[in-house]
Structure formats: C-alpha cells, structure tokens
Amino acid sequence: MIQQGPTPVSILREGSNLVVSIHTALDDTQMERFRHDLVAAIGQHRARGVIIDVAALDVLDSFGSRTLRDIGEMARLRGARTVIVGIQPDVAFAMVRLGMSMGALPSALDLEEGLAFLAQAGSPTQGGSSG
Amino acid sequence: MTQFQTTTDGQREGSVESGYSDDGLLPELVAHLRENRTRLRDQWAHRVTEASLLEAMTPQEMAAETTLVYDNYVEVLETGSVEALQHYARDLSERIIPRGVETHEVVGIVLLLRDVLARSLFEKYSHDPELLNRVLDAYEPAANRIANTVAVSFVEERERVIREQQDALRELSTPVLPVRERLLILPIIGVLDSERARQLTEQLLLGIRRHRARVVVIDVTGVPGVDETVANHLVQTVDASRLMGASVIITGLSPTIAQTLVTIGVDLGKMNTIGDLQGGLEEAERLLEYGVAQQGGAST
Numbered sequence: 001m002i003q004q005g006p007t008p009v010s011i012l013r014e015g016s017n018l019v020v021s022i023h024t025a026l027d028d029t030q031m032e033r034f035r036h037d038l039v040a041a042i043g044q045h046r047a048r049g050v051i052i053d054v055a056a057l058d059v060l061d062s063f064g065s066r067t068l069r070d071i072g073e074m075a076r077l078r079g080a081r082t083v084i085v086g087i088q089p090d091v092a093f094a095m096v097r098l099g100m101s102m103g104a105l106p107s108a109l110d111l112e113e114g115l116a117f118l119a120q121a122g123s124p125t126q127g128g129s130s131g
Numbered sequence: 132m133t134q135f136q137t138t139t140d141g142q143r144e145g146s147v148e149s150g151y152s153d154d155g156l157l158p159e160l161v162a163h164l165r166e167n168r169t170r171l172r173d174q175w176a177h178r179v180t181e182a183s184l185l186e187a188m189t190p191q192e193m194a195a196e197t198t199l200v201y202d203n204y205v206e207v208l209e210t211g212s213v214e215a216l217q218h219y220a221r222d223l224s225e226r227i228i229p230r231g232v233e234t235h236e237v238v239g240i241v242l243l244l245r246d247v248l249a250r251s252l253f254e255k256y257s258h259d260p261e262l263l264n265r266v267l268d269a270y271e272p273a274a275n276r277i278a279n280t281v282a283v284s285f286v287e288e289r290e291r292v293i294r295e296q297q298d299a300l301r302e303l304s305t306p307v308l309p310v311r312e313r314l315l316i317l318p319i320i321g322v323l324d325s326e327r328a329r330q331l332t333e334q335l336l337l338g339i340r341r342h343r344a345r346v347v348v349i350d351v352t353g354v355p356g357v358d359e360t361v362a363n364h365l366v367q368t369v370d371a372s373r374l375m376g377a378s379v380i381i382t383g384l385s386p387t388i389a390q391t392l393v394t395i396g397v398d399l400g401k402m403n404t405i406g407d408l409q410g411g412l413e414e415a416e417r418l419l420e421y422g423v424a425q426q427g428g429a430s431t
Contacts, residue, residue, distance in 0.1 A: 084374075085376070087374045087375055087376075089333065089336030089337050089339075089340060089371075089375065091374075092336055092371040092372075092374040092375050093332055093333065093336060093371050095370075095371070095374060096367040096368075096370040096371045096374070097367065101370060102374060106376075107373060107374045107375065107376045108376035109339070109340065109343055109344075109345075109375060109376040109377070110343075110376075113343070113345075113376055114376075117376075
C-alpha cells in the first residue's frame with residue numbers, strides 16, 4: 001500500500017467505501033489534485049462513504065484542513081459521507097490552538113473506528129430503523 | 132566581611148585596625164557563651180515565647196530546638212564556618228515548614244538570640260567600654276552573618292518544598308481515568324491555568340489514543356472558578372478530542388459558573404454539558420450503547 005505512486009495518496013475501495021491514505025505531507029498543488037481525483041473516484045466507484053486517513057501527517061496546515069473540509073462537503077453532494085481518521089494528538093492540539101477546525105466533518109480515531117462510524121451512520125435515512 | 136574569622140592557624144582575615152591583638156576575643160566570647168549556656172538559652176526561649184513566635188511548636192520541641200540553635204550559633208562563632216549551620220538550618224526548616232512556621236518567625240528568633248547574647252556581652256564588659264567595643268566588633272559581623280545564613284537557608288528550603296509540591300501537583304493534577312472500555316473520565320480539580328490546560332489536553336489526547344476512547348467525561352466540579360480563558364481552554368480541549376474521534380461531555384458546571392459563562396458570553400453551544408458526574412456517566416453509557424447497537428445493526 002505504501003508504494004511510490006505518482007501522488008503520495010492512495011485511494012482504495014473497500015466495499016462501498018473508499019479508503020484514502022495520505023502518506024506524506026502534500027503541497028498545495030498536490031492537495032488540489034488529490035481533491036479532484038477523489039471527487040471523481042467517488043462517482044466512479046459509486047462510493048457511499050469516504051475514510052481519509054491522515055495518521056502519517058505530523059502537521060496539518062490551514063489550507064490542508066480547509067481542503068479536507070471542502071472534500072467532505074463535495075463528497076456529501078456526490079452522495080458519500082466522509083470521516084477523517086488518524087489525526088495525531090499533537091496535530092489535533094496544534095489545530096485547535098491555531099483556531100483551525102474541520103467544521104462539521106466528523107473524525108474517528110483510526111481506520112477501524114472510521115469504518116464502524118460509516119457502518120453506523122452510513123444509511124441514507126438518518127441512521128434510523130431498517131437499513 | 133569575615134572579620135571574625137580570626138580563628139587559629141594563619142588564615143586570619145582580620146581587619147583589626149586597633150593596636151590590640153583580637154585573637155583572644157572570640158575564643159573568650161565563645162567560652163563566655165558556653166559557660167552561661169543554660170541561663171542565656173532560657174532567657175532567649177523566654178523572649179521567643181513572649182514575642183509569640185514558633186507557636187506551632189510544643190514546649191518540649193521548643194526546648195530541644197532552642198538548645199540546638201544555640202549550640203550551632205556558638206559553634207559558628209567559634210569556627211567561623213557557616214557550613215554546619217547552613218546544614219542545620221536546612222534540616223530545621225524541613226522539619227518546621229510543614230507546620231506553617233513563617234519566615235518572619237525564623238528570622239525573629241535568630242535576631243532575638245543575637246540580641247540576648249549582645250545584651251549579655253554588654254553586661255560582662257560594661258566595666259571596660261573599649262574592650263566591649265572590640266568584642267562587639269568581632270561579634271556583630273558574625274552574628275549578622277548567622278542571621279543571614281539562617282534566613283536564606285530557610286527561604287531556600289521553602290522554595291525547594293514549594294517547587295517539589297508544584298511538581299507533585301502537576302503530575303497528580305491530570306489523571307485520565309479509564310472507567311470502562313471506550314470511556315474516559317477526566318476530573319479537573321483546582322485552578323486551571325494555561326499551562327495546566329495545555330498539559331491536561333495533551334494527557335487527554337494521548338489517553339484517547341491509548342484507550343481508544345469514544346466518549347470522555349470532563350468533570351469540572353473541583354474547578355473553583357471559570358473565566359473566559361479557562362472556558363476557551365475547555366472549548367479547545369473539546370475540539371481537539373473531537374478531532375481524535377471522541378465525544379466530550381462536560382459535567383459539574385456549578386450554578387455560579389453557568390451564570391458567569393453566559394454573562395461573559397462564552398459560546399459553549401457546541402458543548403455537551405450535563406449537570407453532575409453521575410448524569411454525565413449515564414449519558415456516556417447511552418452514547419456508547421447507542422453506538423454499539425447501531426454498529427451491530429448496520430453491519431449485519
């Protein structure tokens with residue numbers, strides 16, 4: 001999974017979800033391209049959920065967090081829920097200190113929790129009775 | 132300054148300007164103080180009691196300590212070395228600091244001893260003013276140095292104790308307690324300043340990762356007051372926890388604090404607050420069970 005690809009991001013399909021891993025810090029151009037690729041991939045794979053794993057990042061700047069927020073919103077418009085996983089303690093703390101936020105974008109501890117979150121919240125009708 | 136160090140061998144730093152040799156003065160003085168040890172000590176102890184100093188100590192302890200202080204005092208006069216005294220003063224401070232003895236008391240008793248001894252010198256040498264002068268010349272710098280040493284030792288010791296307590300407090304003050312799987316409790320007790328808030332958040336975030344927590348209950352019952360800064364710290368802690376995927380429930384906001392927060396206009400709208408810890412735990416259980424049930428139902 002950690003192959004040297006053209007972009008340092010891998011997008012994998014897992015059931016009806018996309019699992020996206022960001023392996024290294026992205027510059028702004030790479031970030032834009034990643035956003036573009038992902039929004040396209042959601043349609044291609046008819047994904048219902050997106051998990052973005054940022055565990056490898058030891059810093060998340062304002063552009064990065066804004067892009068993630070935008071991706072969450074765009075994915076929602078394309079019919080998929082997004083959850084960010086693997087934010088490190090240091091990163092989380094730095095983000096709140098600098099007043100950055102993910103807005104309404106939900107987070108989970110790691111991949112496993114992220115999958116659980118999507119499984120729980122993924123049903124289109126507000127996680128209610130019958131799926 | 133070490134005028135009194137005219138002890139024995141060679142190392143006399145005497146600034147003795149008069150034609151007399153003062154070599155014999157300090158030994159003579161020391162001998163005098165030793166001879167009248169009981170009387171002078173009692174006199175001193177009496178004055179200490181009169182001045183209502185060291186009231187935290189029992190009479191027995193007073194007697195023991197005053198004897199020790201007296202002997203150390205005389206010894207410094209004799210040897211000119213304050214090292215032993217320093218050691219003793221630290222030791223004494225260590226024993227009396229926990230009992231609430233104040234700096235002014237310690238300085239007070241040493242100054243009283245100085246006065247008592249000076250008074251006795253006046254008496255003894257009143258027949259010969261010139262000799263008295265020279266005796267006092269030798270005695271005073273030594274006495275002042277002793278007072279200085281004791282005071283400094285005491286303050287240093289107290290600062291050390293305070294530092295130690297601060298460290299201990301810092302370690303104790305951020306317990307992150309796992310209650311059951313996926314549930315952490317963070318009871319905050321005492322004043323929350325920026326430094327502590329930082330530590331607390333750090334500990335909490337590490338705790339969330341270590342215990343894979345989904346819900347955190349922060350109990351602020353033990354926080355005496357909340358101002359804007361503290362409230363903002365709490366908001367930051369909650370946001371950071373959320374970024375790690377854990378929901379936060381705040382409990383124990385007292386009526387006063389609730390009113391303060393609303394009055395100063397801190398936005399706690401995003402926060403999940405419950406009246407007391409018990410309610411918070413119930414809510415946490417509910418969140419966890421809800422999560423598990425949903426998860427189980429959806430994954431089939």
